[in-house]
Amino acid sequence: MSRPGPRGGRPDVVVSGLGVVSPYGAGVKSFWTGLAAGICAIKPVTLIDAEGFRSRIAAEIPAEVMGTLGSSRRRSRADRVALAAAREALADAGLQGTDRAEAALLIGAVGGGMLEGEEWYWEETRRGAPAPGMRALRSILPFSHAETLGWRLGLTGPKETVVMACASGAASIALGADLVRAGVTPTALVGGVDVLTHICFMGFNALKLLDPTPCRPFDRDRRGMSIGEAAAFFVIEDAEHCRARGGRVHARLGGYGMTTDAHHITAPHPEGEGMIQAMRLALEDAGLPPSEVGYVNAHGTGTPQNDRAEALALRRVFGDGAVLVSSTKSLVGHTMAAAGSVEAAATILALQHGLLPPTANLVHVDPDVPFDCLPDTARPAHITAALSNSFGFGGQNVSLVFSRDLHP
């Protein structure tokens, strides 16, 4: 596909605000503290009755943290998590007035307010008669998050709810960046959110894709993934606009690649074809050779198929052992639609702190994974560019390239 070359005269896009609610707690600080310490937040699940399931663990946002996020009965758990992360990102960016009002809003989402909808539906099924509280159904669809955030935050720019399975959060960042680059808007609030739902927990159990123990990405004995819940939001911005208003730059969003396998509805392409192309397009978009990328935050789900295909794709793009790789899903679980944005946040923070988060629970590295996957302990490394991979059901591949802002 033709490209105008690196940026092609279009504006640089920078990340000027971060906000995260994760199984570690509310706020970027707690998120980074947990990642840097290599704390695995995957524990016995409490939100769902897991009796009889292959896996009974998940990385949940603690109840005491949820208690601090407001208790509006009109808002779903996911809405509350998203709103908290989005507010932190906007405050971190110091975005005010017209800059804030005209911001675009792109949210990657899948589960919506399904958790509350499920409770209502199951209650009605048990009763065999209409159950009270049908209001929960109004927030069941993913677009409810964008409606809630657009209203509460007073945003008037382009508003989109992007549903691309586990690549949703990354896609929202990528598509938002295009709006900034094209000059449609100078600022955008982008990110992803997903909380635990019965349908997701049961579905991945049914597919036998969940590890009964905390997931072990890239381990020889890996048996699947662990589900998590989170939201991560960013303010992304035209670099010149950000500097002109005195905003702080966390990182530069160099570019992205987005491809489709067009191969299978659940399985990745066995040769990682779409993954390879996504990573190569991202590097081309960023104007970087693979050798300048020091770290890859892998999709790294811990399923045998994904990790095998991703390792193959990484070998083709970077060469054996030529880049450091880790999977933060081993720490906070697979946060579904939020995963791409949560892992983008981890990547940016790793660049900022010069410390790469580890892959937890990695004991016997798969011989087909010829990379240093940073087992168990975070590692200092002063890198200038990093790549974050997100791959979803339906063969949806998104790779994001971030770099330290070297032109403050």
Next chain:
Amino acid sequence: MTGRRVVITGLGTVNASTVGGRDALAGALAVGRSAIGPVRAFDATKMVSRLAAEVDEATLASLVDRDAARRLSRICRLALGACLLAVRDAGIAGGPGLGMVVGTEHGDFTSSRDFAQGFLRRGPAGLSPMIFPNTVMNTMASIAAIAVGAKAPTVTMNQPTLAGDLAVARGARLIVDRRAEAVVAGGVDELFHDVYQRLAEMGALSPMRGRAPEGCRPFAVDHNGPVLGEGATFIVLEELEAARARGARIMAEIVETAWGNVPTAPHTGRAVRADHVSPVARMIRARDLTLVARCYGSGNGDPAVDDWERALLGRDLGGRADLLPPVSLAPRFGQHGGLGALRVGAAALDAVHGAPSVLVHGIARGGCRTAVLVGPAL
């Protein structure tokens, strides 16, 4: 839009009125008959609402290979059928430059219901790993991408009322931004008992607890709610020079797109809430409107949406009061996720027949607003 020009080179639609490519839609629009009638797919006689615009199952069965159809949910078959028709109409091939954008309001609730029912009946042993993937809303796009070989970005957008319009606008943006050379863009929804029943109970469908008779009457004095339809409409968008180079039958050009948000409480629409700053308001006000021959609107009989749309356009169109109320296609096809793309398709057909400029406008409860300006590809 600046930079690359985007044209429409194909159309496929599977709706309650017709099935086919550009000629089929032109025929259906010319006849002007409403496809709305009593619900046939399930017993609605005890519900508050009883009307819908449904796609005939036998017609749908003829569009998708029988073996493939057995593995696909109804909404996937609707999306796949319309995508295949659009690609055939455009005569375009798959590959790394072909992308896809699918808009939907409700997605595949049938599969979600079936999956949950399996558990409620039999516990963990009742869960079907075959059904679960369908519960994720991007399955329609993924199935269609596999069928047409779309390897550029495949994006699913969840949006009430404007799913199809927004998908077309985003699809055009992907081409302008060089993320794809061509995009199959549109929307899909199916008629599903549980969604229909709940919406009717919540008063979201005609007659909305009103006294006037049930029916879809956008902008009328006695409008009292939308009537649900179902179906899928997709259009093929291409970069102009690439389309010319391959000798494509160009229908029209997407001259400009804009989408934005008019902040309002979720699920509400407010005629009093003005829009001074959204990209849509700015786009419409900045255009020379003298050449606009027609304006299609998202008004679907929902008084909140109808009144809001009329008020917003009244301000933005300035002296072109003759374009109000906008033309609504909801009374013919019923409200569904494909209707926005069908509006864009209708605008493209207007351009084919000489309309110098056609505005496709939309506003949804919750504040999402879209505009797609369509004109002849000169």
